[in-house]
Amino acid sequence: MAKDYIIDIQHLSKSFGGVKVLDDINFYIRKGEFITLLGPSGCGKTTLLRQIAGFIAPDEGKILLEGKDISGIPPYKRPLNTVFQRYALFPHLDVYDNIAFGLKLQKLPADEIQKRVKRMLKMVSMTDYEDRSVDSLSGGQQQRVAIARALVNYPKVLLLDEPLAALDLKMRKDMQLELKEIHRKMGITFIYVTHDQEEALTLSDTIVVLNEGRIQQIGTPTDIYNEPVNCFVADFIGESNILKGRMIRDRRVAFIKHEFDCVDEGFGEDVPVDVVVRPEDIYFTTDPAKCQFTAKVNSCIFKGVHYEMWVDTDSGYELMIQDYDPYAVGSEVMLYIDPDDIQVMHKERTCNVFEGKMVDETHVEMLGAEFECLPQDGFAAGDEVSVEVRFEDVELLDHQEDGKLAGEVHFLLYKGNHYHLTVLTEDGDHIWVDTNDIWDKGDLVGIDIPKKGIKLSKRNG
């Protein structure tokens, strides 16, 4: 193990009431790094931070601090300090005593405590506030005190749990810069939890993107932004056009019914992929030689720095484009994309695969319900089968009771000309659906699969 890893997390898992919140988390943190755990609410990022702090014990796995496992050590013996989301200052103590709390417990000499507290107050620009009661401070000031209270102990790692979430936008931007400056001055490792992708991109040396208890991607902000590894990351970080594509051969990819040069290799030939193109990476041109495809401008909105436009391509796809110049709604435009700006991703799956069991020749049981299928030779009642259902063959119905199964729309992705939905059934199974209908996240739907959409194969073993 390399020497400069301050924290090394190995195979960490945690469940609450049978629900897996964290699933086999592995990553390391370098000394002095500013690392951000980024993900939507409920992705497990706070649970992960609380395990590092010691407030929750992991079910499985280890947390190594400088090579030593600290999983069994109580929080008050860990050389780490936390900045809490809602500050968690002690209301019965004034600013000075709040900051001095940790040092007094260490029984440091009074003059040493005073020196360190004053230094911290200066660092967070709160010098004249030491006698104030914490209730009389604004949110931003309270947060400064909370940061000072944690840093005054010179922890090996500072943990920050969405520390800026409660502040207004302007204040948040200022505090972001200050945090970055404090990090630079103190040289302490920061682990920062947030759901705000912009904040993560601004602050971090490294970002760990989490979703549903799993690490999706680890990388620098530019890596994560420019080369997302899957649709979730591409969608979560920044704006993006996510499209179905096909790798024709190395450095050549087809999507929106056109072929483009790209820089990706090693996917194989004629392989289905997902393609991400950032809206600022689609360029307008007046040169027919450069033009790769044409489109009609559908809408154009001024966003301050740039204009955001939706265009309908000649092949029937909708794309988002950001540009400094506006183009009139209804005008025909010529567009091109640089090979560098096309990010090709492996498809996570190409169809739904369920485990099932034959009831009789024309019925199969799967996902806790019975489905009719076309009669097929060689399958007898009781046979264990594997069932493939294409995304577009799943039918979603307005009312839960109308379907064979009831589910909830869990995640949705616009892919230029259709929506790709993740539907969670009541039993917690995932079903992926391609549809032209518009659904919202959280919609309750009935799920049905017509018999022609069910493809059976024998399960091995």
Place this chain on the structure above:
Amino acid sequence: MMKKVLAKCYLWLLLAMLYAPLLFIAVFSFTESKVLGSWTGFSTKLYQNLFTGGVSGGSALLAAVENTLLIALIAAAFSTVLGTVAAIGIHNLKGRKKQTVQFLNNIPMINPDIITGVSLFLLFVFLGVSQGYATVVLAHITFCTPYVVLSVLPKLSQMNPNIYEAALDLGATPAQALRKVLIPELRPGMISGFILAFTMSLDDFAVTFFTRGTVGLDTLSTYIYTDARKGGLTPELRPLMTIIFLLVLILLVVINIRQDRANKKVKR
């Protein structure tokens, strides 16, 4: 206009009816008459008797007062500790469990004193505990604790849930976090609970009556009960009751002012 006057009259009438008996006792504590209700001229002799020990019942009355205060102090102190610990435990429970325990905590408060008294009496008999001072104290702690729980719980739910963790995070052991952070935060609730427990204990008759056994232990309430049955109240009880009423009044005012201040602090 007429309506307003009527409403005011009604209010004053109501207050008069509530306070007339107390006022009656207070007024007649300043006369020497043996029989309550006959005025034989202003005198502070009953007060003098009370404090110099020249009471017909003598030392028994003073002993009863002493018992009452001591029992109330001990019971309030113990139930404050027990109730605070219980409140912290209840606060950390979740969902159904929390509701159930809170419900169980409320029952003894609604339960008629006489039933609490009789059931504690039966319990002590069943356990073979000889009844006396100790059983009275135990009984008082039992019925006072729920009141402390009730006054500490709101303080806990107002508290930022992370401050205990923040203390641990800064290097405090759980015991230090309790002492340096949790208790200072809960102190107002604990003090209110203590005062409430103290007055509940002071006031109790039924439970004391059933748990004091036959060793001749008397608190003020049982003393007055026995005294009244012997034929007529000892006149010195009148100034004593007046004093107790004033003390309780002062306690109540203190509680109200504290709550007022706490509310203002939250608003700011």
